[in-house]
Amino acid sequence: MDFGLKGKSVLVLAASKGLGRATALEFAREGAHVHISSRNPDALEETKKYIQEETGNDHVYATVCDITQPDEIQHLVKNSAQTSGTIDVLINNAGGPPAGTFEAFDDTDWQQAFELNLLSFIRAIREVLPYMKEQRSGRIINFASSSIKQTLNNLILSNTFRAGIVGLSKSLSQELAPYHILINTVGPGRIATDRVTHLDQVNADKQGISVEEQRVRMEKAIPMERYGEPDEFAKAIVFLGSEANTYMTGQSLVIDGGLVKAL
Ligand SMILES: NC(=O)c1ccc[n+]([C@@H]2O[C@H](COP(=O)([O-])OP(=O)(O)OC[C@H]3O[C@@H](n4cnc5c(N)ncnc54)[C@H](OP(=O)(O)O)[C@@H]3O)[C@@H](O)[C@H]2O)c1
Numbered sequence: 001m002d003f004g005l006k007g008k009s010v011l012v013l014a015a016s017k018g019l020g021r022a023t024a025l026e027f028a029r030e031g032a033h034v035h036i037s038s039r040n041p042d043a044l045e046e047t048k049k050y051i052q053e054e055t056g057n058d059h060v061y062a063t064v065c066d067i068t069q070p071d072e073i074q075h076l077v078k079n080s081a082q083t084s085g086t087i088d089v090l091i092n093n094a095g096g097p098p099a100g101t102f103e104a105f106d107d108t109d110w111q112q113a114f115e116l117n118l119l120s121f122i123r124a125i126r127e128v129l130p131y132m133k134e135q136r137s138g139r140i141i142n143f144a145s146s147s148i149k150q151t152l153n154n155l156i157l158s159n160t161f162r163a164g165i166v167g168l169s170k171s172l173s174q175e176l177a178p179y180h181i182l183i184n185t186v187g188p189g190r191i192a193t194d195r196v197t198h199l200d201q202v203n204a205d206k207q208g209i210s211v212e213e214q215r216v217r218m219e220k221a222i223p224m225e226r227y228g229e230p231d232e233f234a235k236a237i238v239f240l241g242s243e244a245n246t247y248m249t250g251q252s253l254v255i256d257g258g259l260v261k262a263l
Contacts, residue, residue: 004243006031009084011077013067013124014093016043018193019143021051022230023091026238028055032089035080037065059084067094067120068112077127086135087128089241092121092165093143096195097157099202105157113157118164125172129181138181139241142169146189148252149260154203162187166252173250182249184240189256190218192227224257 005027012024015036028034028051036051038044041064048062061083065076081087097113098105105113121142132138144162145152151159169185176183190196197211204214219226233255239245254260 001244003030003238005238005241008032008088008243009035009080009086010089010091010241011035011080011087011124011128012037012091012093013065013120014038014095015091016040016047018195019188019191019230019233020091020093021047022234023093023237024060025051025054026231026234027089027241028052028057028060030238030242031057033059033061033084035061035063035076035084037063037067037076039064039066067124068115070123073120073123074127077124081131086131088132088135088137089139089141090124090128091141091143091237091241092124094120096145096199097155097161099154099199100156101154102156109157113161117158117161118168121165122168125183129176132176132181133179136179138176138179139245140169140172140176140181140183141237141240142183142185144185144187144252146187146254146256146260148185148187149254149262155199169252170250177249182240182245184249185252186233186237186240187252187254187256188228188233189254189259190222190227191230191233191255193230196227222257222259226257228255228257 010027010032014020015024016038024034024036044062048060051060063076065072142165144165147159147162200214201211204211
């Protein structure tokens with residue numbers, strides 16, 4: 001299948017590691033101009049080099065951006081568009097909020113999670129839309145969580161704001177379709193990254209077991225009986241962000257090895 005991504009300008013937020021990094025790598029394999037960003041300059045530079053070496057694609061650009069800071073998002077989008085002429089694809093991604101139940105969080109925690117996991121996406125979309133509207137074409141993919149279909153215990157901040165992303169994405173799909181801008185939300189479920197190891201550690205500590213034992217227990221609950229690998233997630237994202245996707249918009253789907261049982 002021709003994904004039509006050669007020379008397209010793809011912006012990936014929160015891409016120094018994990019799902020963002022794997023997604024940037026797969027887009028680079030397709031010959032896109034890939035703009036990666038996150039807070040840690042050293043990790044970002046390392047990821048940029050890794051992607052260039054793996055793919056032979058020199059059009060990989062790194063810009064430091066804390067996505068809780070609106071001026072940094074503005075700078076990132078402007079800079080990326082200047083370098084590659086436009087933004088064709090936006091991958092909205094962020095670090096996960098802290099684990100915990102309702103009583104663990106005060107207003108500051110709720111505000112921070114809102115800014116990290118929902119407002120950042122809104123701001124990034126606002127910045128890329130003028131480019132996409134002008135060219136009457138674009139793809140936006142929001143990374144959320146399997147909790148968009150079935151809530152996860154001890155993750156109330158995530159459960160709440162991921163649902164907000166779904167509402168945002170569905171509403172925007174209606175507004176943006178006339179411009180041929182397609183927007184979808186994808187929920188990862190148990191893809192092996194540092195975030196998942198961290199959550200396994202939190203749950204292992206609660207139960208007084210090792211992190212390895214916790215992982216074995218979690219894997220037993222997954223029909224595929226294993227955690228997913230970041231590239232398995234990223235390959236589906238490439239399709240959604242590509243020219244091969246011409247009619248799929250406003251959808252919320254999970255990539256979770258069959259974990260979620262909700263219809
Ligand atoms: N992996 C899964 O199975 C899974 C399941 C459900 C939900 N999710 C969600 O999917 C998202 C990505 O997950 P992941 O597993 O890839 O996590 P990860 O391995 O922890 O990576 C998180 C990335 O976010 C960046 N980041 C964090 N805060 C940022 C900020 N304020 N501004 C810019 N970049 C920031 C980090 O880079 P810097 O430190 O350099 O900024 C890093 O590159 C998270 O929201 C996570 O909760 C993942």
